[in-house]
Amino acid sequence: MSIVTLLPDDVKAYLVAVGEKFQLPLYALGAAESLTDEVATKLAIVAGLEENEATRFVRALHYADFVIERNSEWHFTSKMRTHLSVGLIKQPELFSAAHSLLFQISLTGDPKFAGESIPRYLLNGVGKAFHKSANSPADGLKLYSEAARMELVGSQWLLGQLAIEQQEQGILPSGAVEPPFLRGMTLYQERRLNEAEYFLRRVIKSNEIREEVAISCHLVGKIDSRKPGMQAQAEELLRRSIGIGEKIHHEHHLAQALHTLGQLIGKDRSRVKEAEELLRRSLEISRRNMNHQAQVLFSLGKLIWHTARPEAEQMLRESIKINHKLRNYSAQEMVQKELDRRLERY
Structure with a gap:
């Protein structure tokens, strides 16, 4: 089956107009979250075009309805990029080569060109994790995990989306906690609790003894504690969070989870003494x-x-x-x- 048949009608028409030889180069561009002409040209060359052909091909793309301009950067419509990224997976050699090129740019690109000749996402840490995961999922997951521990800013929001995308496409293991944790945390910070809860509940299904699971148990426990009739379930999650915190010796997390559990139990006047012990322990741990x-x-x-x-x-x-x-x-x-x-x- 020709890969052109996998695309929407408007894209098929575009490829018929420009020629069959440009099918694979178009798929190669689907490896990137956003592009500049310089990076798009390099990807088209990796896909087999001569430099002058690649330049003309990229220039022509700016007239396509499925391309959205964003200053010096540009990107495909969401529907188009989904078609391209899924189709690219069916071309293993090109998939590997395109992501390898983008990963190298994320490592060696000059930050002063971010947003101009190099897409900004490649140089803010997002590209490194995303494109490393394509060829080495285990190493990519480590980078996603490191990103989740950093200050939650716009780049983490994008990284969470891309991590979930890779997990849904089968690039990352379905049971990996890093993608839903990163996505859940950014949504939680935005106070989009219903959406955050969905992803964090995916994390707490894991039996791993690790920080992401401990934090997710804590946050879902807090969410459940506010729901009528869910106090017992919330307490169970908070105690599990504390148990993991103790095993991984994470004092900051442990102090927070003890505080939350103490507040929850303290609502029951028959358990005030128990709540007091939890809060005093939290106070002792968090002296700094x-x-x-x-x-x-x-x-x-x-x-x-x-x-x-x-x-x-x-x-x-x-x-x-x-x-x-x-x-x-x-x-x-x-x-x-x-x-x-x-x-x-x-």
């Missing part, structure tokens, strides 16, 4: 994290107000002091209002 200290002092002060009021008041005042020092003024105001409200009753 002042922001977390302020949060736990607030939770603990509220919890023990009726059983140890002097200590509770001291904790709330300390939380106010820390928030002021950290310039967390909204948190400072919230704790101050809570303290004032409680003091008015006495």
Whole structure:
């Protein structure tokens, strides 16, 4: 079957117009998330065109309806790129060569040309993980995992999408936790909780003892704790998260999960002592994290107000002091209002 039959009608018409020899070069361009003329020309050459042919071919693409301009960069419509990327998988040699070229550019490209002669995604860490995964999934997953630990910015959002794409296409193992974790975390940061929950629940199906699973159990536990009738399930997930945190010796995560579990259990007045122990342990572990200290002092002060009021008041005042020092003024105001409200009753 000719690969042209796999494409939408408008693309078939385009290929008929430009000639059959340009079918494979068009597929090669589907390896990239976005392109510049320079990189597109290199990919077309890898697919078998002479340099002058590749130049004319890329120039002609700018007149196609399935190409979207973006300053010096351009990309295919979503439908078109899906057709090309899936079809490229059916051409193993070209698939490998195209992704190898793009990976090398991600390693050696000059950052000052990002967004001009080199697509920006290739030089911000996204391209490295995405294109490495194409030829070496195990190494690519390590890069995805490293990216998930970095500050969540726009590049991680794109990386999460591309990782899921590769997993759905069978390039990455279906059970790998890195793609759904990265996608879930970016969605969680955007407060798109329903979408985030879908991906994070995929992560917690894994039995691996690793940070991604621990964090996902924590976040899904927090989500479940807000749902009616889901407290028992939330507690189970939070305890599992704590257990993994202990095994991997991840103190920051452990302190956060203990805090969340303490807050959940503290809602049951018959379990206040148990909740207090969890919160005190979280406080002890996180002594170097002042922001977390302020949060736990607030939770603990509220919890023990009726059983140890002097200590509770001291904790709330300390939380106010820390928030002021950290310039967390909204948190400072919230704790101050809570303290004032409680003091008015006495």
